[in-house]
Amino acid sequence: MRAATAEAFVRSPGYWVTVLRRFARDPVAVGAAMVVLGLILMAVFAPWLAPQDPLQGMTLKRLRPPGTDGHPLGTDELGRDMLSRLIHGARISLFMGIVPVFTALVAGAAIGIVAGYAGGWTNTVLMRTMDVFFAFPSVLLAVALAGALGPGILNSIIALTLVFVPPIARVAESVTTGVRSRDYVEAAKASGAGALTIIRKHVLGNVLGPIFVYAMSLIAVCMILASGLSFLGLGVKPPMPDWGLMLNTLRTAIYTQPLLCALPGVMIFITSISFNIMTDGLRSAMDIKA
Amino acid sequence: MSATAEGPVLDIRGLRVTFTGGARPVRAVDDVSLAIARGEVVALLGESGSGKSVTLRSVLRLHPPRKTRIEGTIRVDGTDVMTLEGAALAAFRGKGASMIFQEPMLALDPVYSVGDQIVEAILRHERMSRAQARQRALEWFEHVRIPSPERRLEAYPHEMSGGMRQRAMIALALACNPKLLLADEPTTALDATVQVQILLLLRELQRELGLSMLFVTHDIGVAVEVADRIAVMYAGRIVEIGSVRDVIRTPRHPYTAGLLATRAHGGRLSGNRLPAIAGSPPDLANLPPGCAFAPRCGHAGESCMHEAPPVVAIGAGHEARCVLLKTAA
Numbered sequence: 173m174r175a176a177t178a179e180a181f182v183r184s185p186g187y188w189v190t191v192l193r194r195f196a197r198d199p200v201a202v203g204a205a206m207v208v209l210g211l212i213l214m215a216v217f218a219p220w221l222a223p224q225d226p227l228q229g230m231t232l233k234r235l236r237p238p239g240t241d242g243h244p245l246g247t248d249e250l251g252r253d254m255l256s257r258l259i260h261g262a263r264i265s266l267f268m269g270i271v272p273v274f275t276a277l278v279a280g281a282a283i284g285i286v287a288g289y290a291g292g293w294t295n296t297v298l299m300r301t302m303d304v305f306f307a308f309p310s311v312l313l314a315v316a317l318a319g320a321l322g323p324g325i326l327n328s329i330i331a332l333t334l335v336f337v338p339p340i341a342r343v344a345e346s347v348t349t350g351v352r353s354r355d356y357v358e359a360a361k362a363s364g365a366g367a368l369t370i371i372r373k374h375v376l377g378n379v380l381g382p383i384f385v386y387a388m389s390l391i392a393v394c395m396i397l398a399s400g401l402s403f404l405g406l407g408v409k410p411p412m413p414d415w416g417l418m419l420n421t422l423r424t425a426i427y428t429q430p431l432l433c434a435l436p437g438v439m440i441f442i443t444s445i446s447f448n449i450m451t452d453g454l455r456s457a458m459d460i461k462a
Numbered sequence: 463m464s465a466t467a468e469g470p471v472l473d474i475r476g477l478r479v480t481f482t483g484g485a486r487p488v489r490a491v492d493d494v495s496l497a498i499a500r501g502e503v504v505a506l507l508g509e510s511g512s513g514k515s516v517t518l519r520s521v522l523r524l525h526p527p528r529k530t531r532i533e534g535t536i537r538v539d540g541t542d543v544m545t546l547e548g549a550a551l552a553a554f555r556g557k558g559a560s561m562i563f564q565e566p567m568l569a570l571d572p573v574y575s576v577g578d579q580i581v582e583a584i585l586r587h588e589r590m591s592r593a594q595a596r597q598r599a600l601e602w603f604e605h606v607r608i609p610s611p612e613r614r615l616e617a618y619p620h621e622m623s624g625g626m627r628q629r630a631m632i633a634l635a636l637a638c639n640p641k642l643l644l645a646d647e648p649t650t651a652l653d654a655t656v657q658v659q660i661l662l663l664l665r666e667l668q669r670e671l672g673l674s675m676l677f678v679t680h681d682i683g684v685a686v687e688v689a690d691r692i693a694v695m696y697a698g699r700i701v702e703i704g705s706v707r708d709v710i711r712t713p714r715h716p717y718t719a720g721l722l723a724t725r726a727h728g729g730r731l732s733g734n735r736l737p738a739i740a741g742s743p744p745d746l747a748n749l750p751p752g753c754a755f756a757p758r759c760g761h762a763g764e765s766c767m768h769e770a771p772p773v774v775a776i777g778a779g780h781e782a783r784c785v786l787l788k789t790a791a
Binding site: 190292354355356358359360361362363364365366369373374377378381 | 522524528549552553554555556557560561563564565568569570571572573574582583586587618634635638
């Protein structure tokens with residue numbers, strides 16, 4: 173009988189299920205999430221979606237305006253199909269937006285949580301080191317690092333990662349410091365939990381969500397920075413299709429085909445604003461504890 | 463079971479807690495001695511900053527060791543708490559003594575279900591399977607009278623009402639059958655109607671299980687409701703201790719008398735001002751040399767400003783720390 177009641181627990185939805193449900197109630201955030209999903213699918217299936225080869229150009233058909241027969245979004249300065257290049261560009265652009273942020277998330281969260289939980293000297297040493305990086309504007313730091321490391325995708329990923337470690341570490345540290353002084357940490361201590369249990373269950377459980385959301389909001393920034401690096405010739409090399417790089421090379425045609433020049437910028441804009449709206453929705457959906 | 467089965471469950475002697483983290487050391491608790499017999503409830507009564515919660519937290523050694531100096535001895539059922547370290551201290555917390563916090567919303571982790579938190583606490587101390595621990599959590603939920611306990615075990619703290627959360631907190635504190643229950647203003651954060659229910663529940667559980675309890679509160683009414691004895695604290699010291707009856711009916715320390723006079727009575731005519739104790743509690747980092755209450759005391763004489771008052775026994779188990787009693791006796 174008793175065993176039967178123990179088995180008959182009705183599962184109430186977990187924390188993340190509740191968060192998702194609340195997220196689903198926000199139509200704007202859901203719309204943004206759909207756009208993000210669409211962009212990711214577009215990047216994954218680019219070779220099948222793109223009507224033409226993004227690298228093959230025809231010098232006779234250069235800088236055609238959008239709506240040209242066979243090239244719905246026109247052609248670029250080397251006569252390559254813009255639609256195909258924009259679709260393929262999603263691959264490298266999203267990659268450059270997401271990978272550095274996630275690498276930085278792992279490193280920054282580790283540094284911040286250790287600093288926040290240990291406090292004292294450990295905190296001072298770690299966080300002051302982070303502050304040194306903070307002293308530089310992020311664009312300048314990314315450019316300086318990428319310039320020092322030399323152009324290339326890997327180097328710009330390293331540069332961007334280094335740019336994003338300090339802000340993530342700082343958020344992780346402040347969230348952890350807040351959680352550490354919470355009553356439930358003391359309550360866990362009072363019921364006999366050791367330091368490891370407290371970090372693993374009570375600190376990580378409460379800290380990872382907010383840090384993750386913050387990192388998501390950095391993806392858009394990172395994409396724009398990566399585009400900036402490509403624009404300056406420090407990131408992706410031609411002829412690879414990258415939105416930032418395309419913005420750079422099409423810049424010369426701004427007076428003859430302004431609409432065409434704007435297209436890669438429009439893509440960057442759509443992506444970054446979708447990520448931002450999505451993370452905003454996620455943030456408010458996660459705020460159910462109050 | 464143990465050799466000290468007949469001794470007091472909690473025996474605090476000469477407890478002195480000093481916080482050394484700030485610019486000047488702050489003596490939050492000074493020379494507090496207190497014993498709680500098996501099955502007895504003692505209320506620590508005092509205003510904010512009187513050292514009542516600090517005393518309570520010292521029993522579980524919850525103060526940050528780097529910033530706190532604790533002197534004196536604390537024994538829980540014969541175990542010297544001050545000498546416990548590492549694993550022994552962790553084993554003591556929750557099993558030897560456990561604590562109910564003031565604000566259950568903050569004391570329960572928001573990202574785990576309440577049942578999971580109780581199961582975790584049980585598994586920390588008992589050798590049993592997760593299913594058995596869950597079964598025990600369920601029994602405790604029934605014990606603290608949570609309706610549909612199976613479903614509530616799966617609930618997250620934010621999905622429960624304040625009273626329900628505090629019941630869950632009590633279940634969590636009692637889950638490992640601690641020898642001593644510490645309660646830190648467990649009803650302060652609750653609605654007035656819920657307060658009464660939680661007090662009744664605590665009183666009932668205490669009688670049923672023969673719990674020994676140290677109950678911190680600033681509310682005289684709550685102390686009278688729940689306690690066998692009352693210890694009144696002021697500026698880190700116990701100024702008067704005795705049975706509820708003695709302390710309430712014949713308060714001997716001017717501070718206790720003042721506290722009782724400030725209570726609002728139903729019969730009081732509206733429009734009359736409530737009596738108040740003039741002044742404010744002293745700065746613990748800068749205590750006067752004599753009686754800490756002297757600057758606010760209507761009966762204070764010259765000697766009160768210079769000498770610390772002695773503890774004077776008034777009757778059986780009734781003591782107060784005041785010069786006036788000595789001259790009277």
